[in-house]
Amino acid sequence: MTDHVPAEPTGRIVLLTASHRVAPGLLSWPAWQTLRAADRVLCADPEHPQLPYLREAGVEVAQEVPDAQGLVEACAGGRTVVVIPGGEGDQRLTDGLARLAGSGRVAMPGLELLPGSYDLPGARLLDLVQVMDRVRRECPWTSRQTHEGLVKYAIEEAYELVEAIEDGDREELREELGDVLLQVVFxxxxxxxxxxxxxxxxxxxxxxxxxxxxxxPHVFGDAEALTPEDVSAHWQRTKAVEKQRESVTDGIPLGQPGLALAAKLAGRARAGALAVELPRGEGIGYELLELAARAEEAGVDPEAALRAAARAYRDAIRAAEGVATP
Structure with missing residues (x-):
């Protein structure tokens, strides 16, 4: 009868990753625990941003990463080896480990992926700022643009966003939100x-x-707002104090579409409890003004209502032409 000889512990390989959008050295507690307890910590990139912070914390880092076979051998006897990716050989190393594991001829150590830091919500905005900075510096067209020259694009993108919302197209909505965000960053x-x-x-x-x-203040302070109307009233009062406006009409952009402008004026007058009669006169303009004021009082966006009616009219025109509606 042959005595059973227990297999030698194969150890483990830990690939420690970190988000480049998080400041170096800000690692999770499990990451620091693993680094301190590891038998070896390896990093092939001498310029890796984490290295100064690891050394400051007393973690010894070897400036080399062996090939897959050497890494497996380094784990023999149950040792833990932490690898900090970042060098050009990362892909070759992982491919080599996959080949060894697939061969079935090697007792493989445990392989663990340990995120040392995670992206916070909004982290991709940092990428956007970096990309925009480079495009501004290196693109012949982008580098010549001005605030004034981009105005038309801001208007176009805003209208395209409105159209995506009204169409209920989620994919288009995400894209158009990105285009509007681009204008802000630009x-x-x-x-x-x-x-x-x-x-x-x-x-x-x-x-x-x-x-x-x-x-x-009802969210970040002690004030109370129980209804959307309470929130709106407080918002308007706060803006009036901040802007030190003389009139409720101050701050209303006169360049916006006519129906929206008329509704906005009517809404400000109503919110300010101003009994102002609508001006009377001849022409379609005064009739539209009255319709816009009526819509605002009824809680209807006259621009959106007109666009909906215009879409129905477009569909009717296309039907008369025998053309399918998109």
Missing amino acids: HARIAEEHAEEPFSVDDVAGSLVEKLIHRH
């Missing part, structure tokens, strides 16, 4: 180059955060 990047009053996308976002917090 303008903010151009603004960085202003000689006297530069600002960045961080300044834009920072101002927006402050505004949202200040105008939502």
Whole structure:
């Protein structure tokens, strides 16, 4: 009878990854525990951003990563080897490990992928800012654009977003939101180059955060708002104090579509409890003004209502032509 000889422990390989969007050194507690307990920590990239922080924490890192066979042998006896990816040989190493495992001739160590840090919500916005910066510097067309020259694109993208919402097309909605976001990032990047009053996308976002917090004391403070009407009233009061406006009409862009402009004016007058009679006169303009005011009072967006009716009219025209509706 032959005595059973227990197999030698094969150890484990830990691939420690970290998001490039998170500051180096900000690793999870499990990652630090694994690094401190490992028998060896390997990294082939001498310029890896994590290295200074690991050394500062007392983690010894060898500046080499053996091939797949050597890595398996390094785990013999139950040892744990942590590999920090980042070198050019990462793909060759993982391919080599896969081949060894598939051969069935090698007792493979355990292979574990350990994320050392995770992207926070909004992390891809950092990528967007970096890409926009490079495109602004290197693209012949983009590098010449100005705020004024991009105005028409901002208007077009806003209308295309409205169309995607009204169509209920989720894929199109996501794309059009991206196009609108591009306009914001593009303008903010151009603004960085202003000689006297530069600002960045961080300044834009920072101002927006402050505004949202200040105008939502029922969320971030002690105020109460039980209904959407309460929120709207507080919002308008806060804006009036912030802007120090003399009139409820201040801040209404006169360049917006006519029906939307008329409804906005009527809404401001109603919110301010101003008993202002609609001007009377001859012509279709005054009739449209009255319709827009009626729509606003009834809680109907006159622009959206007209677009819906126009779409129905378009469909009727196409039906008369024998053309299918898209």
